Structure formats: C-alpha cells, structure tokens
Amino acid sequence: MFDSQKVYSGSGNSPGHGSDKIQEVEIADLRKITQAVKNCYGYDFTEYAMSSFKRRIQRILELYKLPTVDHLIKKIETEKAFFEEFLPEITVNVTEMFRDPSFWREVRDHIIPNILLNHETFSIWHAGCSSGEEVFSMAILLKEMGILDKVNIIASDIDKPILSKAEKGEYIIKNMELNEKNYIRFQGTSTLKNYYEEKNGKAVMDQSLIKKVSFRNYDLVRGGVFNKFDLILCRNVMIYFNQNLQNSVLKKLHESLFKYGYLAIGSKESLIWCEIANKFIVVNNEEKIYKKIKE
Amino acid sequence: MSQFNVSNIFKAVVIGGSAGSFQGITKILANLPENFELPLILCLHRLKHVRNGFVEALSLKSVKPVTEPIDKESIRKGKVYLAPANYHMSLELGHSFSLSTEEMINNSRPAIDITLETAAYVFKEKLIGILLSGANRDGAMGMKKIKDRGGITIVQDPSDCMIDTMPRAAMELTKVDYVLNTQKIIDFLIELNKQYK
Numbered sequence A: 001m002f003d004s005q006k007v008y009s010g011s012g013n014s015p016g017h018g019s020d021k022i023q024e025v026e027i028a029d030l031r032k033i034t035q036a037v038k039n040c041y042g043y044d045f046t047e048y049a050m051s052s053f054k055r056r057i058q059r060i061l062e063l064y065k066l067p068t069v070d071h072l073i074k075k076i077e078t079e080k081a082f083f084e085e086f087l088p089e090i091t092v093n094v095t096e097m098f099r100d101p102s103f104w105r106e107v108r109d110h111i112i113p114n115i116l117l118n119h120e121t122f123s124i125w126h127a128g129c130s131s132g133e134e135v136f137s138m139a140i141l142l143k144e145m146g147i148l149d150k151v152n153i154i155a156s157d158i159d160k161p162i163l164s165k166a167e168k169g170e171y172i173i174k175n176m177e178l179n180e181k182n183y184i185r186f187q188g189t190s191t192l193k194n195y196y197e198e199k200n201g202k203a204v205m206d207q208s209l210i211k212k213v214s215f216r217n218y219d220l221v222r223g224g225v226f227n228k229f230d231l232i233l234c235r236n237v238m239i240y241f242n243q244n245l246q247n248s249v250l251k252k253l254h255e256s257l258f259k260y261g262y263l264a265i266g267s268k269e270s271l272i273w274c275e276i277a278n279k280f281i282v283v284n285n286e287e288k289i290y291k292k293i294k295e
Numbered sequence B: 001m002s003q004f005n006v007s008n009i010f011k012a013v014v015i016g017g018s019a020g021s022f023q024g025i026t027k028i029l030a031n032l033p034e035n036f037e038l039p040l041i042l043c044l045h046r047l048k049h050v051r052n053g054f055v056e057a058l059s060l061k062s063v064k065p066v067t068e069p070i071d072k073e074s075i076r077k078g079k080v081y082l083a084p085a086n087y088h089m090s091l092e093l094g095h096s097f098s099l100s101t102e103e104m105i106n107n108s109r110p111a112i113d114i115t116l117e118t119a120a121y122v123f124k125e126k127l128i129g130i131l132l133s134g135a136n137r138d139g140a141m142g143m144k145k146i147k148d149r150g151g152i153t154i155v156q157d158p159s160d161c162m163i164d165t166m167p168r169a170a171m172e173l174t175k176v177d178y179v180l181n182t183q184k185i186i187d188f189l190i191e192l193n194k195q196y197k
Ligand SMILES: C[S@@+](CC[C@H](N)C(=O)[O-])C[C@H]1O[C@@H](n2cnc3c(N)ncnc32)[C@H](O)[C@@H]1O
Pocket: A091, A092, A093, A094, A095, A096, A099, A127, A128, A129, A130, A131, A134, A156, A157, A158, A159, A162, A218, A219, A220, A221, A234, A235, A236, A237, A240, B101
C-alpha cells in the first residue's frame, strides 16, 4: 500500500491544471479516501498504483473545487450521487479504436486463425472495455473475417456510465480521425466510415456490430470467475494497479481462460514478474499476447 | 576546482525535451561516461502513434542502450529509460515505473511534468532535473517541483536552444540552479559521475 510519506503537490498545481489553490494530498489522505469508499460502497482502490491514483484525486479536488481532502471524504460518505460521478473520474477511460494497429493485425492474422483450428465458435472477454472502442474494433475485425456471428463477446468495465457509452456506440466525430488512422494502419478491408453514420456531430456506430455483445458491470478487483474464454483482452487496465493487485487479477484472468486460451495485455505491460507467469507462454512479445499452457 | 557544486548524494537524473531537443539529447547520450552510475530517465515529446523507431534513433550514437520501461519495471542504476509513445510515465515510491493513458497534459502524452513531478516526489533532494529545448510550457511545473523538494535544476541555455520556450517557462516559474549549453550539461554529468568513483 501507500508509504507513510507525504505526497506534496507544492503550490497545489497538479501538472497542467493551472489552479492556484493550495492543496496538499498526503498518503494518509489517500488511505482515508480509499477506506471511506470501501466502507460506503465496497469498491477497493487500496491497491491501485499510487502515482496515477493521487493525480486522479487531485484532479477531482480541482474539478469540484473542493478545498481539502476532508471535504471530498464527506461528500463521498454522504452523497451517493456524487460517488457515482466520482467513480468514472477516478478511473482512466481514455481509449481508441484499433489502438496499436500491429496488435490487431496479429489478432486477425494469427491468433484468431489459430483458435479457429480447433473451434467452430469461440468466446472473447474484453475486461476493462471502457467506452467500447476496443469492442467495436474487435467486432469490425471479426466481421471482416466473416465470423462475427460465431463469436460470443462479453465486454465489462467497473464504470456503469462508461459501459452505457459503449452500448450506445456514439463517439465524438473528432476522435474518429485518429480511429480512422489506426484502422488504415490495421489494414482493414474497408473504410471505417462504412461502420458508422454521422448524426448530430456524433459518429453513431453500426449497432449490428455489437448485437451479440453482452455488456457487464464487473469489477476485476472484487469479482469472481464467471465464465471461461478462448481469448481475453485486458489492455491498459492493470497498469493502474500495483504489482500485488496485478498478481491477484492475473490469477482470475488465468482461471477465466480455457487451457490454450489467449491473454492480451497492453503493449507496455508484461507478465514476466507475475507469480503465475510460468503458466503462460509468450506468443508474441512485441504485442504482449500470451497463451495459457497450465491450469 | 569543481565548476559545479555536486556530490554523490544523487540517485537519478531526469531529462525533459521537446521540439528541437533531439540534437541535444543525442549529443548528451553520445558523450555520457560509459560507467555512468545513475539511472537517466528521459521524457521527450514524440509522435504519439509511432511506437517504434525513436528508441533506435536515440540508441544509435548513445553510449548506453536506451530502453522504454514496461509498466512496474524497477529503476536500475546506470540504465537509460525513455517514456514510451502515447503513455505518461510516472515514478513510484518503490523505485519503479508506472505507465498510464490518462488525458494529455500540456497537449502531450507523455507529459514531461508528470515524469518530473513524480521523480521529484520519489527522489526529493537526490534528483537532478534537466530541461532542454521545446516549444511549449511542459516541464516547467515539474522543474519547480524538483527545486521545491531540494533537487538540482538545470535548463539548456536559451541561446543554445532551437526553441527556447520550454526552458524559459521553467526559469520564469522557479529559480533554476544552472543555465548551461549542451556541452556544459555533458561536463556537468561527467563531473557528477566522478563523485561516485
Ligand atoms: C485506459 S482504459 C482501457 C481501455 C481499453 N482496454 C484500451 O486498451 O484502450 C481502462 C479501463 O479499465 C477500467 N477499470 C479500472 N479499474 C477496474 C476494475 N477494478 N475493474 C474493471 N475495470 C476497471 C476503467 O474503468 C477503464 O475503462
């Protein structure tokens, strides 16, 4: 957990957020916050990585113009509606379609063909799907392979509001520029424009892409194993956890995979220092794709 | 006789750079003592969606290989680390790196402020922060944090910069310890390294 050391935000400016207020978030404060959240709502952030968690808290203090951490704790404890806004702010939801195009090419050209060698139909879990860009990327990939209807997809996230965004599949037009660039580098067979319509300044995704996707509000920290999958994507989620929590979440992901199922993590994450690393083999080190080889 | 007031208390060096810093950083890496003791942690603005190529370009003439840390990788002596594309790079108290995809800060990801500020938090007065050429204000706040926590701050001499906005922003925000051209920064690092021998 957090050391008993002072977290200093000097003049009160968290990077880039140019407020002049004096705010000092100490590790003891972070502990108090996670404790209050745990007591009132059950969510457990005690083992989130300290650096980003502290920035999220500073950001919330500024966003809601809360002068001290105690004000924040009071609000958490007394206002359920506030907590519902707090939760998606505390997590990091930034995502894109076809993030790391070379990863998606690998999935299309090697991973899925390999799964198809032994299975007519198979299942995929997006653990930490955020606003759904990753899910739509997968659906487009599967559609272009002609196997979208053969795949069961579960997409989950800890945040309810972000999940409903995913289900809606409406994105800011401006973001589509980057998504389109990624799609081109993924070398899809079409153009991304064929998968959405512009309506009221929004890109509205083709709903038929996700008609078989089931969205679930699921907390990787507290949730139990609920199903088995052939492929799990848990990308850029565990980076927000400390190593201890990474280990325990990884055990769950391992249990949720069929033997010889695949696990994909973010391109700057690794399993090498996890306790159960020996139960996986590396399939592609550059794209961080692993295969479960032992129960 | 020493031209810089250095000792062997330091545990790490962080360098931030943006537009116009490539030349400077390449020169620094090419002239680093081979046995440079401290971890050298680089946060340079770079193309967000180009994952490969930059490390290779920096390594080409560097005395030491440049690597991008994996999330939660430990910070080791004598290594050169570079913030990966499209991730913020923080330091954690147990002396490891954490990566994050948080919102851009100062229009950047990686943001220099994040790396500098978390490094200042972890290493306190045992940190040396260096800010090179750049066209925006990223890194200025981080340099202030380093200074506030008792570390040493160095900016590239504006007259030596291709674009001096970044070092100037830091100089406005805090009283930096040294204003040095690239060659002097190298001299500083060489002198620093002697303290460990
Ligand atoms: C940066 S996004 C990653 C989105 C996508 N996988 C990608 O790589 O672009 C991280 C997501 O993890 C979710 N998350 C954080 N903690 C979680 C937890 N304990 N259980 C489930 N999801 C969590 C956040 O809500 C957020 O949507």
